[in-house]
Amino acid sequence: MSELRWGPVDQQWVIFAPERAGLFLADPEAQLPDDPASCPLCPENVDAAAKTIYLHPAEGDWRVRVVANRYPALHIEGDLKPTGVGLYDRMNGVGAHEVVIESRDHHRPLAELSVEEITGVLATCRARLVDLRRDLRLRYVTIFKNHGGDAGALLAHGHTQIIATPFIPTLPRAELIHARDHFLHKERCLFCDLIHQEEIHSRRVVRNDDAYLTFCRYASPHPFEMWVMPRRHQHDFALLTDGDLTLFAAALKDALRRLNAVLGEPAYNFALKTAPSPHPRPGRPNDWSTIELDYHWHLEIIPRLTRPAGFEWATGISINPTPPETAADYLRRA
Amino acid sequence: MSELRWGPVDQQWVIFAPERAGLFLADPEAQLPDDPASCPLCPENVDAAAKTIYLHPAEGDWRVRVVANRYPALHIEGDLKPTGVGLYDRMNGVGAHEVVIESRDHHRPLAELSVEEITGVLATCRARLVDLRRDLRLRYVTIFKNHGGDAGALLAHGHTQIIATPFIPTLPRAELIHARDHFLHKERCLFCDLIHQEEIHSRRVVRNDDAYLTFCRYASPHPFEMWVMPRRHQHDFALLTDGDLTLFAAALKDALRRLNAVLGEPAYNFALKTAPSPHPRPGRPNDWSTIELDYHWHLEIIPRLTRPAGFEWATGISINPTPPETAADYLRRA
Numbered sequence: 001m002s003e004l005r006w007g008p009v010d011q012q013w014v015i016f017a018p019e020r021a022g023l024f025l026a027d028p029e030a031q032l033p034d035d036p037a038s039c040p041l042c043p044e045n046v047d048a049a050a051k052t053i054y055l056h057p058a059e060g061d062w063r064v065r066v067v068a069n070r071y072p073a074l075h076i077e078g079d080l081k082p083t084g085v086g087l088y089d090r091m092n093g094v095g096a097h098e099v100v101i102e103s104r105d106h107h108r109p110l111a112e113l114s115v116e117e118i119t120g121v122l123a124t125c126r127a128r129l130v131d132l133r134r135d136l137r138l139r140y141v142t143i144f145k146n147h148g149g150d151a152g153a154l155l156a157h158g159h160t161q162i163i164a165t166p167f168i169p170t171l172p173r174a175e176l177i178h179a180r181d182h183f184l185h186k187e188r189c190l191f192c193d194l195i196h197q198e199e200i201h202s203r204r205v206v207r208n209d210d211a212y213l214t215f216c217r218y219a220s221p222h223p224f225e226m227w228v229m230p231r232r233h234q235h236d237f238a239l240l241t242d243g244d245l246t247l248f249a250a251a252l253k254d255a256l257r258r259l260n261a262v263l264g265e266p267a268y269n270f271a272l273k274t275a276p277s278p279h280p281r282p283g284r285p286n287d288w289s290t291i292e293l294d295y296h297w298h299l300e301i302i303p304r305l306t307r308p309a310g311f312e313w314a315t316g317i318s319i320n321p322t323p324p325e326t327a328a329d330y331l332r333r334a
Numbered sequence: 335m336s337e338l339r340w341g342p343v344d345q346q347w348v349i350f351a352p353e354r355a356g357l358f359l360a361d362p363e364a365q366l367p368d369d370p371a372s373c374p375l376c377p378e379n380v381d382a383a384a385k386t387i388y389l390h391p392a393e394g395d396w397r398v399r400v401v402a403n404r405y406p407a408l409h410i411e412g413d414l415k416p417t418g419v420g421l422y423d424r425m426n427g428v429g430a431h432e433v434v435i436e437s438r439d440h441h442r443p444l445a446e447l448s449v450e451e452i453t454g455v456l457a458t459c460r461a462r463l464v465d466l467r468r469d470l471r472l473r474y475v476t477i478f479k480n481h482g483g484d485a486g487a488l489l490a491h492g493h494t495q496i497i498a499t500p501f502i503p504t505l506p507r508a509e510l511i512h513a514r515d516h517f518l519h520k521e522r523c524l525f526c527d528l529i530h531q532e533e534i535h536s537r538r539v540v541r542n543d544d545a546y547l548t549f550c551r552y553a554s555p556h557p558f559e560m561w562v563m564p565r566r567h568q569h570d571f572a573l574l575t576d577g578d579l580t581l582f583a584a585a586l587k588d589a590l591r592r593l594n595a596v597l598g599e600p601a602y603n604f605a606l607k608t609a610p611s612p613h614p615r616p617g618r619p620n621d622w623s624t625i626e627l628d629y630h631w632h633l634e635i636i637p638r639l640t641r642p643a644g645f646e647w648a649t650g651i652s653i654n655p656t657p658p659e660t661a662a663d664y665l666r667r668a
Contacts, residue, residue, distance in 0.1 A: 320348055
């Protein structure tokens with residue numbers, strides 16, 4: 001069983017997941033197992049390999065399928081039982097860890113799916129986000145992707161992952177607070193202001209359509225990092241209409257195409273950053289009842305070109321060799 | 335020339351170092367170049383390869399030598415010129431980036447040096463810390479080590495690195511604030527309290543002598559993470575006497591020996607976390623004039639067994655497969 005622990009020096013939650021011990025010495029440089037016959041995400045094996053949570057479409061042959069992670073970081077059963085242990089804190093490792101299988105075809109990565117197929121993947125993520133939020137124990141849902149061994153993927157078959165945690169994690173929490181403070185001072189959304197400034201100083205813009213802006217941000221910690229952000233204010237990914245999803249799928253496909261063209265199909269991660277669950281904690285007033293409205297959902301894409309070493313790990317500060325203006329120039333022309 | 339940039343969403347400084355672009359696609363899995371004839375840190379090549387900053391001892395053959403990093407993240411020349419750029423901030427990339435060559439011998443890693451030799455390395459780090467603090471532009475000195483390609487090392491010859499920044503980086507700053515808040519409430523040092531609790535609950539203690547406690551912390555983000563901490567309160571590594579240094583060198587050597595014995599000579603990082611420079615900013619009252627006294631210096635050692643993937647990067651939350659009690663049990667018996 002997983003456990004959540006918190007220490008007073010860095011004041012961060014850590015997930016202890018002993019079931020994942022078999023994975024942690026895996027060599028990420030090794031070729032990912034690429035035989036559909038033994039792939040647990042392929043249609044012929046998935047029934048036996050993992051519990052199915054969601055099918056898209058619900059009737060007929062599935063095109064996107066959500067299954068339970070076989071080595072879950074967190075478990076959906078049980079109570080949190082938050083406990084103080086002297087200076088420390090602990091909770092049971094309650095949460096969700098799901099795998100979104102993006103296609104039936106072992107050999108078609110996300111970037112090669114059609115806009116319609118990507119829309120199906122995104123609609124599935126939206127459905128899981130909405131459903132997981134019904135669980136009052138869970139406070140935040142992280143939707144992310146590891147593509148390629150260097151990015152932490154352990155399977156070659158295209159998949160996105162979802163982890164729901166009973167707390168708002170450190171970085172989304174900091175961003176929420178910064179966005180709220182900005183709004184309190186200025187009556188404007190921080191991210192809308194960012195879009196406005198980027199549109200004027202277009203040297204970092206990669207692509208701009210009516211609905212979505214793709215750009216390399218000014219102080220990006222990672223080389224060739226790209227953000228895809230809705231141009232009109234929208235705090236929550238769960239609110240997207242099907243039409244919004246199709247436009248977003250086109251912007252995402254375009255971003256991945258550019259990344260592959262410029263960097264030769266690199267390993268990459270992406271994360272969908274959205275507002276936290278709007279419901280209050282049971283029995284408590286909702287101290288986040290308006291803060292989520294000040295957020296502005298977006299997708300962050302990072303090709304894995306550098307690795308954090310001692311300095312980055314000790315300080316939290318990144319060293320980026322590529323100015324975003326240079327990266328955007330390459331990506332724009334791709 | 336390097337540049338420092340700050341963005342309003344994550345509110346972190348990022349170092350842009352275009353001179354390091356040649357390094358960033360290097361394959362960290364490749365064998366580190368292991369031919370002393372071409373090693374820039376070996377005695378016969380070091381004069382031509384890099385500017386010397388410090389020699390230990392000052393007279394006769396050096397045993398430890400500090401040189402300028404050939405691909406510096408930050409440069410010692412120039413003014414900061416902090417400037418607002420709309421929502422963003424920038425400064426010139428002023429700072430220091432030095433390499434401490436731990437031994438003349440290409441083939442002797444730090445763990446294999448004698449306690450006396452390690453004391454010499456630590457005395458050199460102390461001297462550089464004291465000297466860099468004389469520069470009023472610099473606010474924090476990070477002393478860290480990358481050992482092995484997986485830990486970000488680009489050279490096989492044993493070396494430690496020093497980066498001085500014109501700001502206190504995110505993580506040390508957070509720890510300082512947490513330590514100050516603890517002291518304000520309780521009139522006690524947070525880290526001294528931690529030591530007290532660890533000594534009672536000794537399941538996480540690896541080694542304990544009169545001067546230093548080695549333990550795996552309760553909420554360690556990384557498997558087999560070890561901290562070596564002075565048992566009596568001491569906020570600043572610069573204050574160590576030569577006698578303190580020898581005892582610390584013995585504790586460090588012991589920790590590395592245990593790590594190598596249990597994990598088979600893994601790649602590892604360490605970082606020396608100490609109080610920030612005590613001097614005020616020029617022309618400003620010193621808002622950190624007492625906060626540094628609430629810190630408690632220590633060394634953090636992390637073997638590189640896992641890699642951050644999408645979830646860790648997006649949330650700041652680590653997934654650790656190994657409880658510290660299990661890790662400490664292995665390390666204690668090694």
